[in-house]
Amino acid sequence: MTIIKQRAVTATWILSTLFLLPLIYSLDPPRNISFFSLLTVIILFILTALFSFKVKGTDIIVLQGIGLAAFLIFGLFVEILLTQFCIVVYLMAQKISKADAYRIPINLTMFFIISMASGATYYMLGGQVGAITKSVLDLNIVPIVGFYLSAYLTNTFALVIIHRWLYSPSVKIKLFDNDSFWEIMISVLMMPLGIAFYLMYASMGWQGMMIIAIPMVALSIIIRQINNSEELVSFLQSVNHFGQQLTEELSVNYVFDLLVDKLPKMLSVDYLYVVLYTQPERPKLVRMFRKDQGESFVPFQQEADISLSVYRQGKAVISSGNIGSMYPFLDAVSNGRAKSYLSVPMVHRGQVIGVLTIASHRVKAYTKKSRIGIEIVGDFLAIGLENAKNFEIRKKESEHCPLTDLYNYRYMMKAINNMYNNPSLNVFSIIMMDIDNFKSINDTFGHQNGNAVLIGVANRLRKTIGHNGIAARYGGEEFTILLPGRDRNMCFAIAETVRLAVASEPFMIFNEADNRYDKIYVTISLGTSTAPSDATEPSELIYNADHAMYKGAKQQGKNRVARYI
Numbered sequence: 001m002t003i004i005k006q007r008a009v010t011a012t013w014i015l016s017t018l019f020l021l022p023l024i025y026s027l028d029p030p031r032n033i034s035f036f037s038l039l040t041v042i043i044l045f046i047l048t049a050l051f052s053f054k055v056k057g058t059d060i061i062v063l064q065g066i067g068l069a070a071f072l073i074f075g076l077f078v079e080i081l082l083t084q085f086c087i088v089v090y091l092m093a094q095k096i097s098k099a100d101a102y103r104i105p106i107n108l109t110m111f112f113i114i115s116m117a118s119g120a121t122y123y124m125l126g127g128q129v130g131a132i133t134k135s136v137l138d139l140n141i142v143p144i145v146g147f148y149l150s151a152y153l154t155n156t157f158a159l160v161i162i163h164r165w166l167y168s169p170s171v172k173i174k175l176f177d178n179d180s181f182w183e184i185m186i187s188v189l190m191m192p193l194g195i196a197f198y199l200m201y202a203s204m205g206w207q208g209m210m211i212i213a214i215p216m217v218a219l220s221i222i223i224r225q226i227n228n229s230e231e232l233v234s235f236l237q238s239v240n241h242f243g244q245q246l247t248e249e250l251s252v253n254y255v256f257d258l259l260v261d262k263l264p265k266m267l268s269v270d271y272l273y274v275v276l277y278t279q280p281e282r283p284k285l286v287r288m289f290r291k292d293q294g295e296s297f298v299p300f301q302q303e304a305d306i307s308l309s310v311y312r313q314g315k316a317v318i319s320s321g322n323i324g325s326m327y328p329f330l331d332a333v334s335n336g337r338a339k340s341y342l343s344v345p346m347v348h349r350g351q352v353i354g355v356l357t358i359a360s361h362r363v364k365a366y367t368k369k370s371r372i373g374i375e376i377v378g379d380f381l382a383i384g385l386e387n388a389k390n391f392e393i394r395k396k397e398s399e400h401c402p403l404t405d406l407y408n409y410r411y412m413m414k415a416i417n418n419m420y421n422n423p424s425l426n427v428f429s430i431i432m433m434d435i436d437n438f439k440s441i442n443d444t445f446g447h448q449n450g451n452a453v454l455i456g457v458a459n460r461l462r463k464t465i466g467h468n469g470i471a472a473r474y475g476g477e478e479f480t481i482l483l484p485g486r487d488r489n490m491c492f493a494i495a496e497t498v499r500l501a502v503a504s505e506p507f508m509i510f511n512e513a514d515n516r517y518d519k520i521y522v523t524i525s526l527g528t529s530t531a532p533s534d535a536t537e538p539s540e541l542i543y544n545a546d547h548a549m550y551k552g553a554k555q556q557g558k559n560r561v562a563r564y565i
Contacts, residue, residue: 006102009105010105012105012109013105013108013109016109016112020112020116021080024076024080024116028075030074030075030077031074032073032074033074033078034206037073037201037206040206040210041066041069041073041074041082042085043213044209044213045066045082045083045085045089046089047217048086049087049090050089050090050093066194066197067083067115067118068147068148068190068197068198069194069197069198069209070082070083071118071119071147072198073198073201076115079115080116083111084111084112087108087111088108091103091104091107095364110159113154113158114154114155117154118150121146122143122144122147123143125142125143125146126142126143127140127147128140144194148188148190148191193216196212197213200212231369235373236376239373242262242266242377242380243376243377243384245258246258246259246377247383247387249384249387250387250388250391250395251391251392252385254388255381259272259274267360267365267373268340268360268366269291269358269359270291271333271338271359271360272287272289272356272357272358272359273285273287273289273333273357274287274381275300275302275305275354275355276354276385277311277354277355278353283307283311288333290333290334298332298333301329304329305327305329306327306330306343306355306357307355310355311352311354311355314345314352316342316343316344316374316375318341319340320340320341320363321339323338323341323359330359334361338359338360339360339362339363339365340359340362340363340364340365340366341357341358341359341360342370343357343358344357344374344375345375346378346382346385347379347382348379348382353382353386354382356374356377356381358374398410399411401473403451403454403455404454404455404473406458406462406471406472406479407470407471407472408472408473409474409475412470412474415470416482416541417538419484420531425485426485427485427486427487427531428485428530429488429490429491429528429529429530429531430480430482430483430491430529430530430541430545431480431491431495431545432480432526432528432529432545432546432549433478433479433480433524433525433527433549434479434524434525434549434554435454435457435522435524436522436523436558436559438450438453438476441522445509445511445520446512449509449510452507452508452510453509453522454473454477456522457522458471458479460502461481461501461502464497465481465494468486468494469494470482481494487530488528488530488533488563492528495561498524499523499560499561502522503521503522503523506519506520507519507520507522524559525550525554525560526549526560527547527550527561527564528548528562529542529544529545529564547564548563548564548565
């Protein structure tokens with residue numbers, strides 16, 4: 001809602017109060033006023049506001065029940081004042097933030113109109129005021145029904161107008177939706193309650209009203225506790241489902257992406273970050289989320305953040321208020337806008353491996369329920385990260401050569417098959433290479449130095465190819481480079497670059513006999529083949545490149561590149 005609209009609503013409420021209340025006072029002045037009676041009704045209004053509850057997601061305030069009794073006993077003027085007071089107490093009990101304070105004049109204006117419409121309807125239908133009657137038969141039911149019907153219809157139309165004009169003009173709001181049934185039922189149930197309050201007051205005074213009020217408030221408290229329990233169970237079920245999703249992800253990045261995507265939909269989360277303590281002496285900020293701000297970098301200092309305290313104590317911390325003086329890092333991340341924060345340990349197998357922190361612009365955004373849920377999320381996050389990390393390690397081990405850290409034969413064959421099955425890839429090439437005289441290197445300098453040469457060749461392949469291709473160890477002293485999108489001429493040129501990268505610089509080996517490092521020169525022979533012109537299937541492509549390497553390079557003097565013809 002814009003500031004102008006907020007001010008317009010506030011001005012409307014102030015003007016209505018200043019001009020209409022005196023008029024209502026003159027038309028329907030207060031009656032039957034006594035200290036204890038008025039005090040009893042005020043207490044009932046306060047209890048009604050404090051102990052509201054929900055049915056099918058609809059807030060239930062037995063305001064209309066007591067409102068009718070107040071109207072029949074004291075008149076419209078007193079009923080309006082008490083209703084306005086009750087709405088303020090109710091909104092304060094909801095702990096609305098400063099940013100949502102505009103809801104107060106909106107609700108006050110709406111209920112001011114509802115009270116006037118209900119009272120006017122009652123009088124227009126012949127409702128009588130004056131002496132207190134003790135018999136339900138003496139009451140005119142038609143005006144009372146009109147009172148509640150008018151309240152319901154006015155409330156419904158007011159909500160539609162508020163949503164269309166103040167919130168979302170482009171969004172169409174239905175006059176009657178799925179919640180309308182419960183709102184109608186509430187109005188129907190409030191009518192006998194209001195009549196009962198009035199008749200008990202007529203028979204026994206304020207003591208009679210208390211006889212109904214005490215069990216009513218007790219029932220409201222019980223229903224509210226049931227609602228809270230149901231909300232907690234529902235929240236924990238969603239947390240559990242979310243946690244299971246975290247543990248099912250097989251990538252660390254995907255785990256964090258899921259966290260950032262789902263958690264702000266469950267709670268008020270404007271800021272989120274995770275600090276890992278897998279190396280306690282060097283904690284690492286691994287993920288940062290800011291809802292409405294840019295990606296300006298804030299260097300992490302653990303002494304300036306809540307994470308260090310949570311990690312050391314192993315307990316969640318929840319707070320609201322001034323954050324800057326206590327935790328400058330969180331204050332800097334939020335640019336001073338965070339008003340509430342919740343920080344929980346991430347526990348895996350009894351050890352705290354990290355800390356998850358969320359923060360909100362709202363004051364008192366997080367409750368005990370939030371803490372319980374986010375503690376569970378933190379533990380699931382720890383499990384999910386460990387699972388994803390272990391999977392990535394196993395995946396890397398299954399796809400990489402443990403000696404050179406290049407891709408292995410299995411991964412290379414999978415990549416070739418994928419390229420053949422990729423209709424958008426028109427051409428790709430392969431380079432097969434073999435270290436010249438490698439057996440002699442092993443026999444002369446030992447297998448340990450032979451392994452060092454393999455690692456050195458792999459490093460030069462990796463550096464030369466970069467992201468332009470896939471380098472793999474085919475087996476033994478043979479290596480492979482797969483080049484997507486490269487034709488035979490480009491492949492040949494790249495192969496020549498690789499040959500020079502290996503042959504131009506010496507390799508260091510350790511001469512154990514003389515206890516010193518020596519330099520040796522190593523060369524490779526290479527063969528190339530291109531798909532689909534040279535081969536229509538993976539095995540044929542590899543065979544052609546291998547054949548070119550042995551026939552065109554090895555047998556022609558080594559240290560050269562040969563292409564398949």
